[in-house]
Amino acid sequence: MLLDFYPTFKLQKNKDKPVYKKMKILFLGDIVGPAAVRHISKSLWDYRNKNRISLVIANGENAESGNGILPETAELLVKRGVDVITSGNHIWKQSAARDYLEGTETLIRPLNYPGVCPGKGYTIAEADGYRFLVMNVQGTVYMEALACPFESVERALEINKGRYDFALLDIHAEATSEKLAIAYCFDGKINIMVGTHTHVQTADERILPKGSGYITDLGMCGVQDGILGVRSDIIIDRLRTKLPAKFALKDGNPVLCGALFELDTSCGVVTDVRRVML
Numbered sequence: 147m148l149l150d151f152y153p154t155f156k157l158q159k160n161k162d163k164p165v166y167k168k169m170k171i172l173f174l175g176d177i178v179g180p181a182a183v184r185h186i187s188k189s190l191w192d193y194r195n196k197n198r199i200s201l202v203i204a205n206g207e208n209a210e211s212g213n214g215i216l217p218e219t220a221e222l223l224v225k226r227g228v229d230v231i232t233s234g235n236h237i238w239k240q241s242a243a244r245d246y247l248e249g250t251e252t253l254i255r256p257l258n259y260p261g262v263c264p265g266k267g268y269t270i271a272e273a274d275g276y277r278f279l280v281m282n283v284q285g286t287v288y289m290e291a292l293a294c295p296f297e298s299v300e301r302a303l304e305i306n307k308g309r310y311d312f313a314l315l316d317i318h319a320e321a322t323s324e325k326l327a328i329a330y331c332f333d334g335k336i337n338i339m340v341g342t343h344t345h346v347q348t349a350d351e352r353i354l355p356k357g358s359g360y361i362t363d364l365g366m367c368g369v370q371d372g373i374l375g376v377r378s379d380i381i382i383d384r385l386r387t388k389l390p391a392k393f394a395l396k397d398g399n400p401v402l403c404g405a406l407f408e409l410d411t412s413c414g415v416v417t418d419v420r421r422v423m424l
């Protein structure tokens with residue numbers, strides 16, 4: 147693929163870095179429920195090896211039936227091929243995750259929650275000899291009034307200056323305009339940016355003008371025959387009656403949705419992005 151733009155990424159020159167030129171990085175959308183966790187457990191290593199994927203990031207904030215993620219589920223996902231688990235507004239649903247967030251480097255929560263909240267909004271993962279700063283931020287349009295996502299990301303980049311080779315960001319947000327605004331704001335500064343939270347995969351995967359890879363929403367890892375992973379009768383009833391209802395996940399065979407990016411490690415530019423539905 148010919149690049150018709152000049153990359154603006156500032157790479158650290160280090161002669162000891164390995165010579166891999168193209169790296170594949172897989173992002174998986176919101177993991178919804180135990181069936182999706184089982185599907186990932188069974189199939190991810192195989193898919194990862196077959197496609198020579200160097201790094202896997204997945205959003206795990208809905209991994210349990212009642213939302214949130216338990217420490218044992220996070221550890222299982224890591225054992226089965228997920229390198230970093232990002233999250234979002236549902237991360238606080240399981241109280242056991244709160245203590246766990248303090249001591250883990252593989253599960254992160256959005257950067258822009260108040261500083262008193264447990265955990266961190268970023269982590270550094272290593273793959274093929276490179277250091278990846280993985281960040282997670284939450285949108286504020288139609289969502290909780292958290293700190294400014296733009297300033298929170300700027301601060302995380304500043305704090306970690308010199309500690310990473312490439313940067314990745316999960317934008318957990320409701321509004322497509324907000325996700326796009328964050329992506330264009332950090333184009334050329336963050337190598338790959340993906341949206342999560344809506345559970346519906348968007349068909350706008352692209353390479354932004356300054357070389358960052360992007361998709362507005364990865365979609366979900368869960369059962370498609372329902373409403374965002376939940377039984378459709380419950381949601382229809384709730385919307386028609388306006389009465390509160392307890393959610394129950396839809397049974398069935400889950401699909402894994404995400405996007406596969408190819409990163410040119412010599413210049414930091416993403417050279418290919420493809421939607422994935424497994």
Ligand SMILES: [Fe+2]
Nearest residue numbers: 234235236343
């Ligand atoms: Fe969410």
